[in-house]
Amino acid sequence: MVSESTHDVKSTGIRERLGEFCYSAGLLSPLQRVRSWWHKDLRILAYHRVMPLPDPDSYDFDMELISATPEGFREQMLLVKERYRPMRLSDVAAAIDAGHALPPDTVVITFDDGYDDNYHIAFPILQELGIPATFFVSTGHIDSGRPYAYDWLVHMILMTGAARLELPELGMDMPMPVGRAARRALATSVLDHMKEISALAQAGMIRRLEKEWHMPSDAAVPADCRPMTWDQLREMHAAGLEIGSHGVNHWMLSKLPLDELEREVRDSRDALLRELGPMPLLMSYPVGSNRAFDRQVIEVTRSAGFDVACSYISGTNPQPAANRYSLYRLAVERYIGKRWFAAMLTMPGLINHPTPAHLATSDEAPSCSH
Template identity: 55%
Template sequence: MTLSSRAGRRQILARRSHAAGLLPVLRQLRSALRHDLRILAYHRVLESADPDGFSFDTELISATGEQFREQMRSIKRDFHPMRFDQVLSYIDANRRLPKGAILVTFDDGYDDNYRIAYPILRELGMSAMFFVSTGHIDSGMPYAYDWLVHMICTTTAPKLLAPELGVDWDIPDTLAERRALAARLLDQLKSLNDAGQEALISRLEREWAIPRDAGHPDCRPMSWEQLREMHEGGMEIGSHGVGHRMLAKLPKDQMNDEVNGSKRTLERELGAPAHVLSYPVGGPDAFDTETVEVVRSAGFRMACSYMAGTSVVEPGSRYSMRRLPVESEMDGAWFSAMVALPEVFSYSSRLRTG
């Protein structure tokens, strides 16, 4: 079954449930049966879900600004928005979370989080957690996976050759087809260890003469100045590693550097403890028991995966919290249904995000 057909079925059922007035009833019934924590996962919020000439991954556009504002209004009206520090305080006091507890998170640290999402959150009196890769905040460099998509979308090369993955593909003409090709390559790329991933991307940069350090206005990380402003404005800032590297794909000494280095930098730059981490990429192959132990030993008190679902907050789940991915295909009815009844309306876990 294709993504579009799965999306279509969920969307149709969501619209029917919304039109019939069933969502409040389903939400209340579920709340009586389950006492878990919803964590929404966003990446980018842009003016458009498909910007003209956008040579990056449109699947990382979680919502338009208009969609995001309506989504935040919806959860503020129907749920109990919280911050991670509040959740941790409940845990420390051995208290149950309020019914309908929900958290809002962003991964990676794109500058549109500051330009578009942050003003909306501030306007509505809400907070969110922004998980950032500190090395990219330091350098201003685009993220490696984003740059791979950009190179495939813009190269004049007729072929995509990646012998380490057995890839020998013709590069199509249209931007949409090139994005689809990039998605296929990303799926395969993430099977390699970290060194193999970096080597492949760096080789294509050289061969195609599209250097990452040139940057691009459509794919920039936030700055420390922006993050400090957001932190002072009530937002939470957490770790997404140093270089957005899949932690479980690293040797342990490098994994330690990614985890501890990001924590030290966040605390130095923001002047506040960093308690929460989001595993880059976040699928089942992005973290393991060794990764969890490194994160715990570094002093993080909670960690989020990108596995779809909700979690009961308990010792066994604190370092593998599930989240609910938000994507721009979701209209208001689908979003409301997904948050009300995640088991039915959320996407299944997808491994190609981060």
């Protein structure tokens, strides 16, 4: 997770320009037809928040979580409906189980975390267009209504009156910058460094800051960072949308001791079944980079009864049966315009956008910072 200004502008610019060119030249439809003869790969789109773009100078939370505006999302879904075959993730799992090939141009829509704009904004658009989607939620946040810890950490760094940022857990100690943009960049750096320490140490560090800075996340939760409620999820589920697990506490599963890992996976499963009834079990690993899940995480997920699991590693899935517990996804970011989006879906190997965390930490696969 890196602010837009620190992205790898050069490679992003080339992708965007190539996408624009192919779109303007009318090449996307023929390219899609030709490509679908050779590639039967499964495309899975990954979203976080869908909401109007706020003014970064007055918005107190993490801008990087915004995947699309309502208008942009509607435009993207119209394109998916017109040119691709949107499919439920559980139907993908059933096809894998049956040994059936997926139809060409299959696209699955997914959301991570469980912010309430998913209900208020994305859900009506999906319903209107009849497009299925899977919403991966961290069940502990749905239970408690508390904001997601990483987003709250960004909020605290943006808003604290503390003169210094002292994080011995990360070996960081520095004066707190004054400007909003500098604080956003600092928050990004903190989030990147945090991925080196255990999930429980991350949680402990955030709790300590809440206390020291008098900014408890269980006080009145600002409207800008609210998770969905179980009632909202029940309504979406009853309307045919799928709800999956994103853990209980949004902890990096590979950074937990085995007993805690098993608890996160099983308790999130039990919460979904308790609140929503029997359903196919679908997982998205929190953060999702190749450092956020490993063989042990996959084994615990599989043995807990989950049918498939999504990573946040960028790519498509030529043989989803082979990586059904580490499915690749294509991240949608708020600065991906209509033409770029269309080109990304047509030529995902060329135009997909490496997630910002990938650009920040070149030694690992892309990850969702949230």
